[in-house]
Amino acid sequence: MGNHQQAKEYYERALSIQLKKLGEEHIEVASTLHNLGVLHKAMGSHQQAKEYYERALSIQLKKLGEEHTDVARTLHNLGVLHKAMGNRQQAKEYYERALSIQLKKLGEEHTDVASTLYNLGNLHSVMGNHQQAKEYYERALSIQLKKLGPEHNDVALPLHNLGNLHSVMGNHQQVKEYYERA
Secondary structure, three states: OOOHHHHHHHHHHHHHHHHHHHOOOOHHHHHHHHHHHHHHHHHOOHHHHHHHHHHHHHHHHHHHOOOOHHHHHHHHHHHHHHHHOOOHHHHHHHHHHHHHHHHHHHOOOOHHHHHHHHHHHHHHHHOOOHHHHHHHHHHHHHHHHHHHOOOOHHHHHHHHHHHHHHHHHOOHHHHHHHHHHO
């Protein structure tokens, strides 16, 4: 509903109760911390989001282990956050860690894998690594086409970005094809 302040108050109340009743290292505490990170990212409070994500990740690693999908989700979101903050190398490391877990635990054709591949494509695109970006976008697109079908909105995103990428690379016929498909 877009009411960030109200959401923040509810999350903070929940966190306070959880800390008192469950303790600082309970997995439910990690979940609330993660959600506070998501909220603060949406509000543009990047440093606060980073702190919440890192606290959540610390608990998740202790309680769930290094290869849990919740850990991958938090790593992915830390990648998104670091990209937004301009920390490209850090973002790349988080995305790659998330992707490694996702591939092991979810398989090569899961939509979460596609999302991380897509974000790696975006990152490489802004870093000027056009060939690498193209490969990530194509992998993401392949998964999304299989899992979501050609008419899904999430399929349009990598198509559009592949069009942008081919434009920068000077492949004008492919630009037109990708944009029309998107």
